Amino acid sequence: MTKIAYLGPKGTFTEMATISVFPSEERIPFRTIPDCMDAVSKNIVDFAVVPIENTIEGSVNLTLDYLIHNQKLLINGEITVPIEQQLLIHSNNTKNWTAIKKVYSHPHAIAQCHTFLRSLLPDAEFEYMNSTGSAADYVAKNPDQPIAAIANELAAKEYNLVVAEKNIHDYENNHTRFVILKNESSSMPESPSYYIGDKTTLMVTLPADYPGALHHVLSAFAWRKLNLSKIESRPMKTGLGNYFFVIDVAMKMDEVLIPGVIAELEALKCQVTLLGSYPCYSLSKKVDEIRVET
Numbered sequence: 001m002t003k004i005a006y007l008g009p010k011g012t013f014t015e016m017a018t019i020s021v022f023p024s025e026e027r028i029p030f031r032t033i034p035d036c037m038d039a040v041s042k043n044i045v046d047f048a049v050v051p052i053e054n055t056i057e058g059s060v061n062l063t064l065d066y067l068i069h070n071q072k073l074l075i076n077g078e079i080t081v082p083i084e085q086q087l088l089i090h091s092n093n094t095k096n097w098t099a100i101k102k103v104y105s106h107p108h109a110i111a112q113c114h115t116f117l118r119s120l121l122p123d124a125e126f127e128y129m130n131s132t133g134s135a136a137d138y139v140a141k142n143p144d145q146p147i148a149a150i151a152n153e154l155a156a157k158e159y160n161l162v163v164a165e166k167n168i169h170d171y172e173n174n175h176t177r178f179v180i181l182k183n184e185s186s187s188m189p190e191s192p193s194y195y196i197g198d199k200t201t202l203m204v205t206l207p208a209d210y211p212g213a214l215h216h217v218l219s220a221f222a223w224r225k226l227n228l229s230k231i232e233s234r235p236m237k238t239g240l241g242n243y244f245f246v247i248d249v250a251m252k253m254d255e256v257l258i259p260g261v262i263a264e265l266e267a268l269k270c271q272v273t274l275l276g277s278y279p280c281y282s283l284s285k286k287v288d289e290i291r292v293e294t
């Protein structure tokens with residue numbers, strides 16, 4: 001049976017993303033994003049699902065950096081999930097939840113709820129966890145402490161917690177993109193109702209810092225009328241001012257245009273690596289509609 005690693009434990013947003021694309025495969029939770037990626041490269045699992053970008057907080061740098069510097073896996077698919085954050089508490093604390101002293105969650109989830117936290121729990125400390133699911137698990141296991149978790153409704157059910165406040169994220173349009181990683185390129189399971197299009201992701205390193213270098217790179221896409229859906233620069237970690245660019249092109253790898261861009265960039269002495277050409281899915285279903293097959 002196909003095995004899928006995801007950022008666990010049960011009840012994370014990553015699990016929601018994973019269930020939607022792999023409803024009947026064996027889903028295995030891992031503690032951290034690097035653990036998920038290592039599991040693929042060691043052939044313990046076939047695919048890993050990890051978060052890569054959130055509407056409010058931006059890129060998940062750990063995923064990008066580990067993909068570039070540590071485990072060179074290929075992006076085989078992408079799934080976008082609406083993110084609704086809930087304040088979860090143990091049933092022991094329902095009478096006086098505003099006396100909560102500490103809020104546990106993933107740093108992205110805490111950042112998505114700053115306005116709520118500043119107005120309703122201004123004195124609460126934050127405790128950063130590996131995932132929203134592990135925060136919910138911790139709160140469930142410590143019923144006597146005045147603590148809360150920021151997590152989703154799946155976690156509330158999984159860990160038997162009470163939703164003290166619903167939808168506490170600061171912005172309506174809160175979504176996270178997750179990538180499906182594998183050692184090689186392979187076709188994705190059929191998910192026609194979620195399919196929204198294809199993308200190709202390239203990593204580009206400039207030969208040196210010279211005037212107009214990035215302009216030249218972007219021109220190679222522009223004059224071919226290729227639509228870029230994202231461009232991100234990350235430090236190469238070799239010295240201040242050294243960056244690489246991760247560029248998402250809103251189309252499938254073809255035989256003419258993208259190979260043409262790659263050849264042109266290589267002629268400019270850029271280093272170009274294909275990180276994947278893959279289908280993208282978008283999940284607009286509510287958590288209630290997600291059926292967990294065990």
Ligand SMILES: O=C(O)C(=O)C[C@]1(C(=O)O)C=C[C@@H](O)C=C1
Nearest residue numbers: 012013014051106108131132176
């Ligand atoms: O902690 C989780 O539930 C995750 O799946 C991780 C993660 C993230 O890395 O951004 C995913 C979606 C939410 O934005 C918050 C946390």
